[in-house]
Amino acid sequence: MSIQFEQTLITSIPRPEYPRPDWQRADWLNLNGAWSFQFDPTNQGKEQVWFTKDAAEFSSIINVPFSWTNPLSGIASSDKGVGWYNRAVKWQPALAGERIFLRFGAVDYISEVWVNGTFVGSHQGGYGTFEFDVTAHWLLDSNNSIVVRAEDYDHSYQTRGKQGYGEIRGIWQTVWLEARSQNYVLDAKFTTHLDGRVEVVSNVIAGQASKAAISFSFADKAVDHTIELDLVEGSNEVRTSFVVANPQLWSPESPFLYEGEILLNSNEQVDSISTYFGIREISTTLFEDRSYRWITLNNKPIYLNGTLDQSFHPEGYFTYPTDQDMHDEIFQMKRLGLNFVRIHIKPEEPRKLYWADKLGLLVMEDMPCFWGNPDEQARTAYENEARELIERDFNHPSIFSWIIFNETWGLKTDSQAANLASDGVKTNDYLPETQEWVRRMYHWVKQVDPTRLVEDNSPCNYDHVETDINTWHFYINGYEEVRTHVTKVVDETFVGSTFNYIGGNVQTDAPLMNSECGNVWGMEFGTGDSDLAWHYRYMMNEFRRHDKMCGFVFTEFRDVLNEFNGYHRIDGSDKQFGYEWFVPDMQIADLHTPDFIVIDAPPCQTVEAGAEISVPLLRSSYSDLYHGQALSLNWELWYDNLGIRTVADAGIQQLAWDGYGVAPLEALSISMPNQAAVAILAIHLTTLEGTSVTRNFITFDVRDEQASNHPGSISVAVTSYVESQWEHSWHAIQEHKVSGGPIGHFAYEIQLPDQEEQAVIYEVELAFEAGAKYLMGQNKTGAIKLASDISFMHGANADPEYNKNSYLMTDAVKQRSNLKVWVDDELVETILLPDDPADSRGVLSWHYQPVNNQLNEAGSYGYLCKIALPSKLAAKLNQKRSFKLVLEAEDGGLALYGRNAGRYPIDLLVKFQ
Structure with a gap:
């Protein structure tokens, strides 16, 4: 590593902000930046006293705080084991006589630290923060040597979470030095109440017995509270309370923080800490005559629209490259209309929790799991780390829930060889004694932090023991399947039910919510990159149908290495859901509004032209913002009549909007168009003044069985070509779509009516739906099936190019194609096909999927192509009455959509008059 690179790192410190x-x-x-680094593959460093080496004797340079596994570290090694860090530092506190602390945000997994060759302490655990008082070993006027030995062997008892996406090894959060007075405040916990009462428990460390005063000053002296202390040497617990007048409550809509400082005055020294708290209460409550509870924030029901956040980045893995990245992720979640996030199988960096506090996003925080048996060593390690994490994050008002375990990972014990499964694989069991340990952990967390909800195990195996929130996971694709499953879960949720519980335990009145859902794992080949917009919308509808449901966690916020079902791609870029095409200005956030209109019907129905249809509606309200008011329900039934937006039916009705929960509304009676169409029922709930509340839609495939007899047009099936020349070509969506690429053509023989049927043909127009055709790996060499097992949780590769369920959602790959249209060897048009899209706009490609968990180019669609043939050519066709149509792609491929595919209910349409 060159000296120039080292100087660049030193002068441009990564993650320069204060970490807490x-x-x-x-x-x-801040000690981030260039450290000398060396692997110790034979683990001889301590024996060879590497802690006395100069930094120049180490072989490499590493960019702290990035783990040695990731690209931003400058090392990017997959090696496990031992790594040594060395840094020379010259620094002294601004005030004489202060203590000096060396602090670490997190180091995975075992850390040992030396300062100037003297051992100052060790720490075990990959996620908790820790520190050492190095005052006695620090040289104020010369360089100091800091040496860190980090050991990570991936032991089965370690709390690792889902590090398979990108291993955390060694230092992976900020390292810094900090000065404190001889007497200092170690920590303070704020417990807030809605009436403004704030209870504080502080821990003051005193170098010697003395008189002192501790002051709490917040919100420009809105809080100004001081108490006198008689400190004893060592640790002093200080309990006090104060009342905030006219308290401003914290919520996602109004994330008010009481920012200020704590001052400890003693022995003519002042210890000053900038901190904050938010006044809010999380609880569960029975409302009216319900037998089940709802989750409440500040004594009001809240519907939790959430997402699963793996917090993984391809450059820094689980270390964010910048503070702005953390801010932007919280902002993006808010922009989606979400009000909470589940941080998955890891605690979040304190700065990201700060942005959740500041911007207003509730957080459900997981404890990281271990992957071995729940033996004594694993339990002890886990309990120690859980204690650190809850202590660290106690004051964040955004955190409303702790999840102790996930999907029984680390809770199953390997059975004996005699109990092998039939395939010879060793089985494992969630033993009764482990269930009791989980129960003890639940009660321990409740004791340590009575201010939050606690979940014992976020289950995919229906195995709760005791919990404040009755959650479950599901990954199912298909409207009927999702509807049936969610209804079954709701129906089997009641006090005394054994459903979703294990070991003879039964349900209480704990609130019901989903804590993982999505369509990625509901597919035969596991993950894949496909449209999620269609599935997502009807799943939101199904959740909001049920009065018992308190919220959901969608998997996931961003794609990761082998799961491609995020709102955003792995690089944070947007995905296009296409909702705005159905309802003007509709966004994903419209599906997350506290006041919501449920269209209690399938996402698409097949109906006859001119039919009268009744559409059931429900109101779902988890906010009192509009209670006692009248709202306006505006609806219209419209369709795209080959490029012309046509309204078939419309109406407005006023709704009395009052009360929490779900209740029926008067059904809509609508009249279908008198022709074949993909019709959209678009609804928009507004205030009487026109302020938008929420939007929603469903669709109809309107069939006109007499259409073939209509004069003036003929329809040619896209599969009826007489000639095809491509390197790769195939049919899809039950023979209603043909594709070829990258260069080639489809040719059709078109027979026009004879003179007896149509005396004169003056004009001929072609209309068809076409898109470019990006060739995936599966289109060239076939799909590759990967086992959907626990290896996916550990980062197993799942290339969507070879997953048969994949059809890259709009804008994953942007590929254009130039389409040439030939009629009897005469070039009549060149059309630019801008993309090979797939999203919710591919209504028919979704509606006619034969198997829900084996997607066949689902959601794919094209662009409407309309071509009026030149008059000279029309004159020739008036005599000839037939022609050869060739659709040729010069490059970029071609997909043609037939009657039951894409978004227009047409085959190749030839219109004449």
Whole structure:
């Protein structure tokens, strides 16, 4: 590693901000940047006293705080084991006589630290923060040597979570030095109440017995509270309380923080900490005559629209490249209309929790799991780390729930060889004694933090023991399947039910919510990159049908290495859901509004032209913003009549909007168009003044069985070509779509009516739906099936190019194609096909999927192509009455959509007059 690179790292410190804005001191030094580094593959470093080496004797340079596994570290090695860090530092506190602490955000997994060759301490655990008082070993006027030995062997008892996406090894959060007075405040926990009462438990460390005063000053002296102390040497617990007048409550809509400082005055020294708290209460409550509870925030029901956040980045893995990245992720979640996030199988970096506090996003925080048996070593390690994490994050108002375990990972014990499964694989069991340990952990967390909801195990195996939230996971594709499953779960949720519980335990009145859902794992080949917009919308509808449901967690916020079902791609870029095509200005956020209109019907129905249809509606309200008011329900039934937006029916009705929960509304009676169409029932709920509340839609495939007899047009099936020349070509969507690529053509013989049927043909127009055709790996060499097992949770590769369920959602790959249209060897038009899209606009490609969990180019669609043939050519066809139509792609391929595919209910349509 060159000296030039080292200087660049030193002068451009990564992650330069203070890592704990919830507990910040002013006098500190960020130690991120270039450290000398060396692997110790034979684990001889301690024996060879590497902690006495100069930094120049180490073989490499690493960019702290990035794990040695990821690209931003400058090392990017997959090696497990031992790594040594070395850094020379010259620094002294601004005030004489202060203590010096060396602090680590997180190091995975075992850390040992030396300062100037003297051992100062060790730490075990990959996620918790820790520190060492190095005052006695620090040289104020010269360089100091800091040496860190980090050991990570992936032991089965380690809390690792889902590090298979990108391993965390060694230092992976900020390292810094910090000055404190001889007597200092170690921590303070704020417990808030809606009446403004704030209870504080502080821990003051005193170097010697003394008189002192501790002050709490927040919100420009709106809080100004001081108490006198008689400190004893060592640790002093300080309990106090104060009342905030006219308290401003924290919520996602109004994330007010009481920002200020804690001051400890003693022995003519002042310890000052910048911190904050938010006044809010999380609980569960019975409303009216219901027998089940709802989750409440500040004594009001809240419907939790959430997403699963793996917090993985391809450059820094689980370390965010910048603070702005953390801010932007919270902002993006808010932009989606979400009000909470589940941080998955790991605690989040404190700065991201700060942005959740600041911007207003509730957080459900997981404990990281271990992957071995729940033996004594694993339990002890886990309990120690859980204690650290809850202590660290206690004051974040955004955190409303702790999840202790996930999907029984780390809770199953390997059975004996005699109990092998029939395939010879060793089985494992969630043993009764482990269930009791989980129960003890639940009660322990409740004791440590009574201010939040606690979940014992976020289950995919229906195996709760005791919990504040009755959640479950499901990954199912298909409207009927999702509807049936969610209804079954709701029906089997009641006090005393054994459903979703294990070991003879039964349900209480705990609130019901989903804590993982999506369509990625509901597919035969596991993951894949396909349209999720269609599935997502009807799943939101099904959740909001049920008064018992308190919310959901959608998997997931961003794609990761082998799961391609995020709102955003792995690089954070947007995915196009296409909802705005159905309802003007509709966004994903319209499906997340607290006040919502449920269209209690399938996402698409097949109906006859001119039919009268009744559409059931429900109101779902989890906000009192509009209670007692009248709202306006505006609806229209429209269709795209080959490029002309046509309204078939419309109406407005006023709704009395009052009360929490789900209740029926008067059904809509609508009249279908008198022709074949993909019709859209678009609804828009507004205030009487026109302010938007929510939008929603469903679709109809309107069939006109007499259409073939209509004069003036003929329809040619896209599969009826007489000639095809491509390197790769195939049929899809039950023979209603043909594709070829990358260069080639489809040719059709078109027979026009004879003179007896149509005396004169003056004009001929062609209309068809076509798109470019991106050739995936599966189109060239076939699909590759990967086992959908636990390896996916550990980062197993799942290339969507070879997954038979994949059809890359709009804009995953942007490929254009130039389409040439030939009639009897005469070029009549060249059309630019801008893309090979797939999203919710591919209504027919979704509606006619034969098997829900084996997608066949689902959601794919094209662009409407309309071509009026030149008059000279029309004159020739008036005599000839037939022609050869050739559709040729010069490059970029071609997909042609027939009657039951895409978004227009047409085959190749030839219109004449």
